[in-house]
Amino acid sequence: HNLPVKQPPLSDKCWLHREQPVPNQPYVIISQTAIQQIDAHSSSNLRSELGGALLGKAYRYEDKTFVEIRATLPAVSPDHGPIHFTFGADTWSQLQRDRAEQYPDLDIIGWFHTHPALGVFYSSDDVVVHSAAFTLPWHVGLVVDPVSKEIGLFGWINGQLAPFSGCYELLDQFSDPVIPWRVVRTAVWYDDSHEFGTEPNSGVYMPGNQLPxxxxxxxxxxxxxxxxxxxxxxxxxxxxxxxxxxxxxxxxNVVLTMSNPALAASNAAACPDSRLRILSPLTGTSVNVGDTITILGSANYPDAARYQLEIRPAGVESWALLSTKRWNANLGQLGQWDTTNYQAGSYELRLKAVDRNNVRLNESEMCQISLDLRP
Structure with missing residues (x-):
């Protein structure tokens, strides 16, 4: 992905909230206009989750990637409640039309939504939406808790969704910061085991509103x-x-609808059957040796007894079994790849449906992507 080169306004026009970006994390710059728009929309309803699109530009300078959030568009969705918010197909189409009419010079560079009185984190549903619809390395997600007045940013770091360490406020209207929230760094939940009041094992921040x-x-x-x-x-x-x-x-249904354009040139081409599809990581992703890669996607094929993830170095004929899944997964976690004991190089990862004898179902397509391990 070729980004334009531009010098960021970090030296004299930006205010750092929390900490500087960690290695390979995009630098996020939020304009005061966008901050005020997010604040107004997120505070308009404290009983249900709300959301919308982040608009702006992505560019690079030296060896860093920068994302400027210059404006937002609220999403009017009939499918939202106290613990969920979903982009419907009609909602997504309306956002695209609104952007073309109101902000024709800006791109959709991410999304935002609220967690009223729930705390700031990326739920498993958030992971699915981001992994399918916001696949570019500079796409960002923003979560606001308008009750506790906290905000967090999430995005791609080394091919995995992760919380960002902080962000910059662009002082485009006022000389002092106007951001009304405390910027926090929490965690990403890749499954539902932490949701709905259970105690997290991953160090996720939870609001301190326990009963006496x-x-x-x-x-x-x-x-x-x-x-x-x-x-x-x-x-x-x-x-x-x-x-x-x-x-x-x-x-x-909604995520599959949104994912088709985003994945047409990458994972969708490598995984022609949507019932056997790896959504994350994207084919061609580079990761570091020692990382544990969480593999997300769909495995829901008729008559399949189980699903197998297999790995091999590029150019090698034989495959090695990585993990086995015995139940269907509709846009969920398929497995993990611990790269600690693997050498740097190019690898191929595939997902297949098998019968009770571990033989691939004849009529099923295989999903195969390529990954690069860096030393």
Whole structure:
């Protein structure tokens, strides 16, 4: 991807929030205009998640990549609630039309959405949307908690989605910073095991709004409260199952619709069957020896007993089994590749559907991508 060369305004017109970028992280510069637009939209509804598109330009200077967020567009989506926000196909089309009419000189360089009173993190649904629709190395995601007044940025670092260490505010309107949030660096959740109130194992920041401890209560009353809690948990669980299943199904359809243009020249060409498709990492991605690569995509093929991920050095005839998955995955984690014991060079990774004898289903297409390991 060839980006234009431009000198960034870091020296005299920008204010650093939190920390400077880590190696291979894009430098994110947010204009005060965009900050005010995000603040106004995110504060307009504290009961449901909201979102929109980030507009601006990406460029390079010396050996660094810069992303300037100059404006935003709010997304009007009927599919949003207290714990989810989804770009519908109609919503996405409307954003494209609004950009062409209002900001014809700017590009869609990412997306933003809110987590009201939930904290700042990238959920597994966020990972799916970003991995499918925002695949370029400089595409960024921005999460705002308008209740706790915190913000975090996420994007691609060495081919993996990761939290960014900070950002710069462009002082284009006022000489002092106007950003109303505290910039935080949290984590990316690649599966659902941390969601809906469970305790994270990955050091994810959670807002400190726990209930105060109950002191001086009799054991009998405590037992009654505990029984009521179990009953309430069961009722809430029943209440979550149906809407959560519906949300996942809708998210799958929307993301596949958005992903087709973005992946036409890369992973979609390497994976012609959408039922067996690796979405992340992108084919041609370079990673460092020692990294653990999380492989995301879809594996949902009729009559498949299991799915296998295999790896081999480029030019070698035989394949080595990397991992096996026994259940279907609709836009989820397919496996991981720990590159610690591999030598630098070019590798080929493939996904295939097999029967109970580990024989590839004859009618199934294989998904095969290439990756480069750097020393």
């Amino acid at each position: 401890s109950l002191l001086g209560i009799s054991p009998r009353f405590g037992l009654l409260v505990g029984a009521f809690g179990v009953l309430l948990s069961f009722i809430l669980l029943l209440g979550w199952i149906v809407p959560l299943s519906t949300q996942v199904g809708q998210l799958e």
